[in-house]
Amino acid sequence: MRLRFSDPIWQKPRTATAFQSLFPAGRRVDVVIVGGGIMGLSTALHAARLGLAVQVVDAGEIGNGASGLNGGQVIPGLKYDPDWLLEHFGPERGEALVNFAASTADTVFELIRDEGLAVPFVRNGWIQAAHTETALKAAANRDRQWRARGADVRLLSATEIATMTGAQGYLGGWLDRRAGVIDPLAYTSELARVAAAAGVKIAERQNVMQISKDAGIWHVSAESGAELKAKVVVLATNACTGGLLPGLAETIVPLHSFQIATAPLSSNLAAEILPEGQAVSDSRRILVYYRKSADGRLVLGGRGRMALPNGPADWAHLERALLRLYPALSDIAIEKRWFGRVAMTPDHLPHIHEPEKGLLAVVGCQGRGIGLMTALGERIASYLSSGDTRQLPFPISPIRPIPFHAFRQVGVAATIAWYRMLDAFER
Numbered sequence: 001m002r003l004r005f006s007d008p009i010w011q012k013p014r015t016a017t018a019f020q021s022l023f024p025a026g027r028r029v030d031v032v033i034v035g036g037g038i039m040g041l042s043t044a045l046h047a048a049r050l051g052l053a054v055q056v057v058d059a060g061e062i063g064n065g066a067s068g069l070n071g072g073q074v075i076p077g078l079k080y081d082p083d084w085l086l087e088h089f090g091p092e093r094g095e096a097l098v099n100f101a102a103s104t105a106d107t108v109f110e111l112i113r114d115e116g117l118a119v120p121f122v123r124n125g126w127i128q129a130a131h132t133e134t135a136l137k138a139a140a141n142r143d144r145q146w147r148a149r150g151a152d153v154r155l156l157s158a159t160e161i162a163t164m165t166g167a168q169g170y171l172g173g174w175l176d177r178r179a180g181v182i183d184p185l186a187y188t189s190e191l192a193r194v195a196a197a198a199g200v201k202i203a204e205r206q207n208v209m210q211i212s213k214d215a216g217i218w219h220v221s222a223e224s225g226a227e228l229k230a231k232v233v234v235l236a237t238n239a240c241t242g243g244l245l246p247g248l249a250e251t252i253v254p255l256h257s258f259q260i261a262t263a264p265l266s267s268n269l270a271a272e273i274l275p276e277g278q279a280v281s282d283s284r285r286i287l288v289y290y291r292k293s294a295d296g297r298l299v300l301g302g303r304g305r306m307a308l309p310n311g312p313a314d315w316a317h318l319e320r321a322l323l324r325l326y327p328a329l330s331d332i333a334i335e336k337r338w339f340g341r342v343a344m345t346p347d348h349l350p351h352i353h354e355p356e357k358g359l360l361a362v363v364g365c366q367g368r369g370i371g372l373m374t375a376l377g378e379r380i381a382s383y384l385s386s387g388d389t390r391q392l393p394f395p396i397s398p399i400r401p402i403p404f405h406a407f408r409q410v411g412v413a414a415t416i417a418w419y420r421m422l423d424a425f426e427r
């Protein structure tokens, strides 16, 4: 789905493959995966490598979801730091979860290397930039916990962060060298290419309308009339989750993330702004995140309005944020504006559901899904192959719709407005 006022920077090469491959009608396959984003494709690739017959179907083209639209920041970890995870999940599961969280960026970069994916990337770290003393303290706490585990991380002084970002207004920050940046559409397309090469059938433009069970076999029906039969169905629809599984859409709050990209920077500006190519997120309540693209543009994103955008003015808050950080960019053209949907859960963790045997759903990327969903897909594939729940980093949980879900969007919009005001006071 390409909306009129959404013009992403990431483009598929004209020669990109279209995927129209379905198993013969009537054949029962091991796994049908609904959703061909990073989650669905990583699960499919790894499941095929484990010997399973896998069909992926997507309502649109591969990369039309968040996976092909995102900021391309590959950041390990979860919202929570190691101590919190240990406290809440106990020593055994907590430790496994910390190790999983630590490994998610490695999983992406190892996949790029081992599978020979044609994906532009820079692996030089992610900076969490602090603009208040409170944020600096949080960074020091995070640094202590990850350093104790041998992670390649360190605190940055105000001078260091100014040199590394070229941006104004930070008191210091935290550098996580495990992270990096990629072209997310190239990554998603390349995942599809290698999954297909590994035997996965992938069919685009197959909008799944119904999933039912008959005599222990799952039936997946698409709007096109295609009918698929499978032992297992995996819903990897994330923020696009509709009514396929009762209650599932009500377990997440879909939010819009908006992005802008400047014209390519001049060589002088490129030498001052992120000269080493790190990704950055700042510490504001309504944070902005930014990086340089392979063709030398500055790409900056942040939360956007919940209604569909009407025109360039709906990205104006990001242009203001850009100039606050980089006044020298006052004359630069903003050449691209686009947005996509992220799925948040109330506990800020991804959820794995299996409401009936052979029917799995994975939702809740929390806006950090490149590493998370790639690594989780690998684990889901191991679970599908072995049936061993110990393969899963997160416990399987019941589908629990958020109370008053229909009113949640109003609450989110009000909270965003309030946080923006608090952020403005802290400038």
Ligand SMILES: Cc1cc2nc3c(=O)[nH]c(=O)nc-3n(C[C@H](O)[C@H](O)[C@H](O)COP(=O)(O)OP(=O)(O)OC[C@H]3O[C@@H](n4cnc5c(N)ncnc54)[C@H](O)[C@@H]3O)c2cc1C
Pocket (backbone or CB within 6 Å): 034, 035, 036, 037, 038, 039, 040, 057, 058, 059, 060, 061, 063, 064, 065, 066, 067, 068, 069, 070, 071, 072, 073, 074, 075, 206, 207, 208, 209, 236, 237, 238, 239, 240, 241, 242, 244, 257, 258, 259, 301, 339, 340, 341, 342, 365, 366, 367, 368, 369, 370, 371, 372, 373
């Ligand atoms: C603007 C933006 C910026 C982001 N920036 C970052 C970032 O810098 N770093 C990071 O790690 N993460 C980022 N994210 C989050 C990241 O993109 C997601 O976590 C990740 O892509 C989720 O992958 P997914 O496969 O679960 O979902 P998606 O990529 O959304 O895939 C879901 C797929 O399901 C399909 N689908 C839905 N319903 C049906 C149906 N009924 N039948 C068939 N198909 C169906 C959709 O067409 C879609 O292709 C960002 C997200 C956005 C939107």
